[in-house]
Amino acid sequence: xxxxxxxGTSMGDEQTWQQVLxxxxxxxxxxxxxxxxxxxxxxxxxAAEQALNKINSAHKQAEKIHTHHVEIINxxxxxxxxxxxxxxxxxxxxxxxKIAELDNLLHDINKTQTLTLRQKDAIASIGxxxxxxLLAQCGSAAGxxxxxxxxxxxxxxxxxxxxxxxxxxxxxxxxxxxFDNLGNGTIPIMGGYYxxxxxxxxxxxxxxxxxxxxxxxxxxxxxxxxxxxxxVSGIYTCDPRVIDGARPIPQLSFQEATxxxxxxxxxxxxxxxxxxSQKQIPVRVKNIFDPEAxxxxxxxxxxxxxxxxxxTYKKDCSIITVTSSQTVMGxxxxxxxxxTLRLQHLPVxxxxxxxxxxxxxxxxxxxxxQTVEQLKSLxxxxxxxxxxxxxxxxxxxxxSQSFIKNILAHLNNRPIKLFSYSRSKGNLNIVxxxxxxxxxxxxxxxxxxx
Ligand code: ADP
Ligand code: MG
Numbered sequence: 001x002x003x004x005x006x007x008g009t010s011m012g013d014e015q016t017w018q019q020v021l022x023x024x025x026x027x028x029x030x031x032x033x034x035x036x037x038x039x040x041x042x043x044x045x046x047a048a049e050q051a052l053n054k055i056n057s058a059h060k061q062a063e064k065i066h067t068h069h070v071e072i073i074n075x076x077x078x079x080x081x082x083x084x085x086x087x088x089x090x091x092x093x094x095x096x097x098k099i100a101e102l103d104n105l106l107h108d109i110n111k112t113q114t115l116t117l118r119q120k121d122a123i124a125s126i127g128x129x130x131x132x133x134l135l136a137q138c139g140s141a142a143g144x145x146x147x148x149x150x151x152x153x154x155x156x157x158x159x160x161x162x163x164x165x166x167x168x169x170x171x172x173x174x175x176x177x178x179f180d181n182l183g184n185g186t187i188p189i190m191g192g193y194y195x196x197x198x199x200x201x202x203x204x205x206x207x208x209x210x211x212x213x214x215x216x217x218x219x220x221x222x223x224x225x226x227x228x229x230x231x232v233s234g235i236y237t238c239d240p241r242v243i244d245g246a247r248p249i250p251q252l253s254f255q256e257a258t259x260x261x262x263x264x265x266x267x268x269x270x271x272x273x274x275x276x277s278q279k280q281i282p283v284r285v286k287n288i289f290d291p292e293a294x295x296x297x298x299x300x301x302x303x304x305x306x307x308x309x310x311x312t313y314k315k316d317c318s319i320i321t322v323t324s325s326q327t328v329m330g331x332x333x334x335x336x337x338x339x340t341l342r343l344q345h346l347p348v349x350x351x352x353x354x355x356x357x358x359x360x361x362x363x364x365x366x367x368x369x370q371t372v373e374q375l376k377s378l379x380x381x382x383x384x385x386x387x388x389x390x391x392x393x394x395x396x397x398x399x400s401q402s403f404i405k406n407i408l409a410h411l412n413n414r415p416i417k418l419f420s421y422s423r424s425k426g427n428l429n430i431v432x433x434x435x436x437x438x439x440x441x442x443x444x445x446x447x448x449x450x
Contacts, residue, residue: 003032007211017138024139036131037069044065047123062099065126106123117161131191150190156171166216239312302394308392310392313441318361341362347363388437389430412439
């Protein structure tokens with residue numbers, strides 16, 4: 001059994017829904033997980049913000065989401081005139097119901113003048129509630145034996161709204177029992193990204209969390225493979241939308257894929273590989289627009305290619321430099337700095353240290369200002385915003401000085417702010433001003449893969 005996940009771009013309109021259903025049909029009884037339709041999550045979150053002081057705009061946004069889904073359904077079902085009357089009615093009442101729930105949530109936010117993370121999660125999950133139910137209905141209109149599964153029935157998490165952690169033991173049990181109780185050959189279609197906590201509140205697994213849902217379900221059901229279907233033919237040597245010469249990488253190890261995802265390759269959510277690698281389940285990244293293309297296979301194996309595997313980058317990072325005050329001892333100083341970051345759940349991207357100071361590159365996130373204030377108790381704190389990180393992942397382990405020298409030469413004298421190289425992991429990170437990132441990535445990519 002395979003788990004197939006289709007992202008927002010694959011769920012864009014009725015034509016891509018047809019493509020998704022054709023791919024599903026190629027498998028005996030896959031477990032299907034889908035994201036919200038493209039842009040819907042962003043629109044939902046925008047509506048939540050607007051509800052605080054522009055309630056009319058928020059309701060208009062909800063109406064737009066309503067219209068968009070009705071349109072997809074109508075256009076899709078026009079191809080199935082016999083099934084259309086019954087299925088269209090079912091779909092329409094589901095859309096009405098979910099948008100009414102959304103309007104109620106928006107109304108509450110406006111009334112109380114507060115927007116909690118719990119409310120945000122409930123609102124964000126509506127995108128997947130809509131897409132997964134509607135695709136399951138369209139599947140049956142097209143003659144497939146599909147059934148909708150509410151992710152809240154399987155994905156149990158803690159109550160850390162916005163970035164909830166899954167309870168794997170409960171997920172294993174629930175996924176197993178849902179799958180065992182399906183009719184013979186029935187294909188489950190479930191929304192990714194959201195789950196439910198112990199108290200019954202809707203939670204989400206973090207932005208782009210549908211990949212993670214797929215991996216959790218795949219591990220729970222000991223699937224043969226987890227396939228992430230998207231709009232490009234696998235993981236590339238760099239983002240193909242930014243770098244013309246980027247090409248798909250046939251094979252990556254779990255560790256390499258995780259590093260790439262963590263350092264900005266948005267094709268995969270960074271947590272995706274964890275459940276899969278624990279159960280040794282291969283993850284494949286495939287293209288719905290070119291299903292025959294081999295894509296990328298991610299397994300335990302590290303296959304050296306005599307070069308670097310890929311380059312990735314992220315922008316909107318800050319460099320925080322803390323210089324120890326005389327009163328704090330060296331080891332206390334470092335542990336104090338990292339404890340402060342831990343308490344705010346802020347993951348560190350690049351670190352360099354001297355005896356009395358530490359510089360950290362970190363993605364700009366909520367809570368950073370507060371952290372900076374707290375760090376001031378440890379010493380002098382300097383913050384530089386608008387930086388970015390270039391990461392070279394899967395470097396050959398026997399690279400010599402000339403490798404690093406050549407990479408640096410291709411930065412064309414653009415200033416480096418921080419630099420780290422791990423020979424054991426084969427990773428090289430360069431922190432620069434964010435305006436220097438893309439031109440540098442282009443030159444390094446050309447040098448390594450051109
Ligand atoms: P989905 O909606 O299927 O989840 P995403 O937009 O999240 O799709 O991810 C696919 C996109 O990731 C691609 O269109 C591509 O622009 C981007 N991307 C960034 N880095 C890479 C990379 N190294 N390889 C492939 N795609 C990448
Ligand atoms: Mg994605």
